[in-house]
Every structure is written in structure tokens, then in C-alpha cells.
Amino acid sequence: MAKLLNFRNNAKGLAKNDSVAVIGLGRFGQSLALELMKSGTHVLGIDVHENNVQSMNGQLTHVVRADASSREALEQLSIHEFDRVVVAVGSHLQSSILCCSLLVSMGIPEIWAKAQDDRHGLILEQLGIHHIVFPEKDMGKRVAHLVRGSLMDYLEVDPGYAMVKMTAPSVLHGIKLSDAAVRNKYRVTIAATANAAGEWKNTDGNTVLQTGDRILVLGSITDTEKFGQLS
Numbered sequence: 363m364a365k366l367l368n369f370r371n372n373a374k375g376l377a378k379n380d381s382v383a384v385i386g387l388g389r390f391g392q393s394l395a396l397e398l399m400k401s402g403t404h405v406l407g408i409d410v411h412e413n414n415v416q417s418m419n420g421q422l423t424h425v426v427r428a429d430a431s432s433r434e435a436l437e438q439l440s441i442h443e444f445d446r447v448v449v450a451v452g453s454h455l456q457s458s459i460l461c462c463s464l465l466v467s468m469g470i471p472e473i474w475a476k477a478q479d480d481r482h483g484l485i486l487e488q489l490g491i492h493h494i495v496f497p498e499k500d501m502g503k504r505v506a507h508l509v510r511g512s513l514m515d516y517l518e519v520d521p522g523y524a525m526v527k528m529t530a531p532s533v534l535h536g537i538k539l540s541d542a543a544v545r546n547k548y549r550v551t552i553a554a555t556a557n558a559a560g561e562w563k564n565t566d567g568n569t570v571l572q573t574g575d576r577i578l579v580l581g582s583i584t585d586t587e588k589f590g591q592l593s
Contacts, residue, residue: 380402380403380404381403381404381405381406381423381444381446382398382403382404382405382406382444382446382447382448383405383406383408383439383441383444383446383447383448384398384405384406384407384408384422384447384448384450385408385409385430385447385448385449385450385451385461386408386409386430386449386450386451386476387407387408387409387411387414387415387417387418387425387450388409388414388450388451388453390450390476390497391407391409391448391450391451391476392414392417392418394448394450395407395418395421395422396421396422399421399422399423404423405422405423405424406422406423406424406425406426406439406444407422407424407425407426408425408426408427408428408430408439409425409427409428410427410428410429410430410457411427412427415427426439430449430451430457430461430464431456431457431460431461431464433464436461436464436465436468441465441468441470442468442469442470444470445470445471445472446470446471446472446473446474447465447470447472447473447474448473448474448475448476449461449462449465449473449474449475449476449491450476451476453478455478455482458475458476458482458486459485459486459489462475462486462489462491463489466489466490466491472492472493473491473492473493474491474492474493474494474495475491475493475494475495476495476496476497477494477495477496478498479496479499480499483496500518503518504516504517504518507524507526507583507587513526513527513528513586513587513590514527514528514529514576515527518583522582522583523580523581523582523583524580524581524582524583524586525553525578525579525580526578526579526580526581526586526590527576527577527578527579528576528577528579528589528590529574529575529576529577530555530571530572530573530574530575530576530577531589531590531592531593532573532592532593533592533593534571535571535572535573536570536571536572537570537571538567538568538569538570539552539565539566539567539568539569539570539571540567540568548581548585548588548589548592549581549582549585550579550580550581550585550586550589551579551580551581552565552569552571552577552578552579553565553578553579553580554577554578555569555571555575555576555577555578556575556576556577557572557574557575558574558575562578565577
């Protein structure tokens with residue numbers, strides 16, 4: 363507990379900056395925390411396991427060993443002063459629920475939490491968690507679409523609506539997008555294109571696609587997949 367008491371002033375200062383507290387430093391939590399650091403966000407990493415804390419030592423702004431299902435520990439870490447907290451504890455259902463319940467009671471403005479399945483997600487939703495993430499479920503859906511072979515990358519923006527990267531279908535090569543009438547024929551929007559050199563730019567009616575171009579397509583999952591099957 364002495365370490366937490368000594369850390370409290372540092373945590374207060376950290377919370378005032380562009381910062382996020384990440385609770386749970388397993389594979390998902392570590393990946394998320396490191397990506398936040400790359401983007402210039404300060405990260406307070408918290409985990410109850412010493413090996414996880416040691417593995418992230420020096421890679422995050424601060425990393426602390428603490429039990430995030432304890433109100434006393436969270437208060438000592440000044441978590442209530444953070445605007446954004448991510449609960450990346452997914453495999454231990456009870457710890458996740460207790461931690462999330464405490465964060466909600468503290469009035470944290472933005473809480474993101476990892477759910478291991480739909481049942482877990484429902485409980486988090488009932489607790490009042492603002493953003494619920496299903497890493498394994500979402501990754502499974504993404505990979506399923508990529509395995510079909512026509513798509514290079516896939517992101518479901520909202521249920522039923524996706525942003526997809528794919529190779530430009532040959533039926534559109536050498537034709538202005540305004541003449542191709544993509545929206546009317548295929549019910550999708552080609553938002554951007556990249557040439558062979560990897561240079562991306564927004565499209566307009568005068569854009570002409572060539573062999574090897576990659577495109578970013580917006581539309582319903584059904585329509586984007588059908589569009590991706592064009593030769």
C-alpha cells in the first residue's frame with residue numbers, strides 16, 4: 363500500500379494530461395496501452411499480476427501493481443480524476459464486474475470495457491458501461507470476411523455497415539467513377555484510392571481506377587462483399 367500512497371500525487375498530475383488508465387495488462391491490454399503511447403497519449407497501466415507489471419515497466423508512462431476490484435486501491439491511484447479508463451480484464455468475470463461497478467460509481471466520464479462473451483457484455487451494459495468491446499468476437503467476424511478472399515481489410519463501423527479495403531474490380535478500370543455509377547449499380551461508395559506506390563487520396567467523379575489500385579469502400583456488409591466479388 364505504501365507504493366500506492368507514494369504514487370498518488372503522480373497519478374493526479376497524469377490524469378490532468380491527455381491520458382488513459384488501462385486496467386488489465388494481458389495481451390489485449392498491453393497492445394492497447396502501447397498503441398496509445400505511440401499516439402502520444404499518457405498511459406497509467408494497472409495489473410494485479412507482478413509479471414505483467416514488470417513486462418510493461420519502462421514502456422508506459424506509469425505502471426502499477428494493484429487490485430482494481432478494490433475501491434481503496436482505485437482511490438489511492440486517483441482513478442476518479444481520469445476522464446477515460448479502459449478495463450481490459452476479460453478472463454476474470456468477477457474482477458471485471460467489480461472494477462466496472464466501482465468506476466461507474468466514481469462517475470468516470472468515459473469507460474471502455476472488454477467483454478469475453480455476450481453474457482459478460484450484457485452485464486457490463488446493465489452496469490452502465492459506455493463502450494463495450496468484444497475483441498475475440500469482433501476479430502472472428504473480421505477474419506471470417508477476409509478468409510473469403512476478396513477483401514484486403516475489413517472494419518464493421520456499426521452493425522451491418524462496413525468500411526472495406528480491396529483491389530479495384532477490373533470492371534471499373536479506365537472509367538471515370540461518375541460514369542461508372544457505382545452508387546446506383548452497386549449501392550456502395552468508393553471513398554479513397556491508393557496507387558501502386560501506396561499513395562492514398564480521396565476520390566471524386568473524375569477519379570479513374572487502374573490495374574493494381576486499392577480502394578476504400580463504404581456500404582452495407584452485404585453490398586460491400588458483393589462488390590468485392592466483382593472481377
